[in-house]
Amino acid sequence: MANYRNVLVAVDFSDDSKAVVRKAQEISARNQATLNLLHVVEYTSSMYAGDIPLPEDLNLDKDLAEQAAVKLKALAEEMQISEAAQYVEIGIPKREIVRLAEERGADLIVVGSHGRHGLQLLLGSTANGVLHQAKCDVLAVRVGH
Amino acid sequence: MANYRNVLVAVDFSDDSKAVVRKAQEISARNQATLNLLHVVEYTSSMYAGDIPLPEDLNLDKDLAEQAAVKLKALAEEMQISEAAQYVEIGIPKREIVRLAEERGADLIVVGSHGRHGLQLLLGSTANGVLHQAKCDVLAVRVGH
Numbered sequence A, B: 001m002a003n004y005r006n007v008l009v010a011v012d013f014s015d016d017s018k019a020v021v022r023k024a025q026e027i028s029a030r031n032q033a034t035l036n037l038l039h040v041v042e043y044t045s046s047m048y049a050g051d052i053p054l055p056e057d058l059n060l061d062k063d064l065a066e067q068a069a070v071k072l073k074a075l076a077e078e079m080q081i082s083e084a085a086q087y088v089e090i091g092i093p094k095r096e097i098v099r100l101a102e103e104r105g106a107d108l109i110v111v112g113s114h115g116r117h118g119l120q121l122l123l124g125s126t127a128n129g130v131l132h133q134a135k136c137d138v139l140a141v142r143v144g145h
Helices: A017-031 A060-078 A093-104 A119-123 A126-133 B017-031 B060-078 B093-103 B119-123 B126-133
Strands: A006-010 A034-042 A085-091 A108-113 A137-142 B006-010 B034-042 B085-091 B108-113 B137-142
Touching: A006 A017, A006 A093, A017 A034, A017 A060, A017 A108, A017 A137, A034 A060, A034 A093, A060 A085, A085 A093, A093 A108, A093 A126, A108 A126, A126 A137, A126 B126, B006 B017, B006 B093, B017 B034, B017 B060, B017 B108, B017 B137, B034 B060, B034 B093, B060 B085, B085 B093, B093 B108, B093 B126, B108 B126, B126 B137
Parallel strands: A006 A034, A006 A108, A034 A085, A108 A137, B006 B034, B006 B108, B034 B085, B108 B137
Antiparallel strands: A137 B137
16 A cells, blocks of 8 residues: 655644644654654745845844744653654745655645635635645645634 | 545546546545546636627537536446446536535545746636635645656
């Protein structure tokens, strides 16, 4: 039986993250697969393009990435998967997830998915973007019932 | 460990169908879950709305559904999962998949997924529609490399 050997789970630190990570952890354990945790810090520069002068040494993305690494480590310890590889990337979540999956040779990406209706459908979602762009299988874990 | 108990796999009889069914079969076996096979005959009436008069007793959808049931049974036997429940529905694939999943209490839907780029992204896909509308987890199996 073909098994998944290398699982990448994307964590957004929402209340639902633990349920998503738990599923990825179970699949990894059952398949004796490598587990990789990833948090993507969404690129923020365009949010601050107003008239207010910002300090030249402002490096919000990097600060956020450092904070995210600490949070990811704490989450992994709390969920007793501190041996899992941990990654923090800065960029567009769907792109970074797909990119890291290829780079690490993942054969399954696990992401959380909220239902979408009406206008939301047009706006797309991370799960949707990953589904279309990934070169491997994608498990969308339904969260936020 | 939480397991999947009831898996629904959507089969479109493309060359890639067997790979998708195989994955669903493996997950079901490993979880001792119920396996359900579904083929959706896409509603065809609008395709024949031209000027050519059609025989009044034409019932293409029903004929196609009967043929599909035979093909589904043959596929299940070939893949040695003839004990799996088999369903053929007529309609819009993503809607019928989501509807049957709810009706049968499925906790995982397995569908095939092709990568999409450019204009294709706007047209959506069955995998995409299922992802947004399903109330359970969705595994998109990457096919057609």
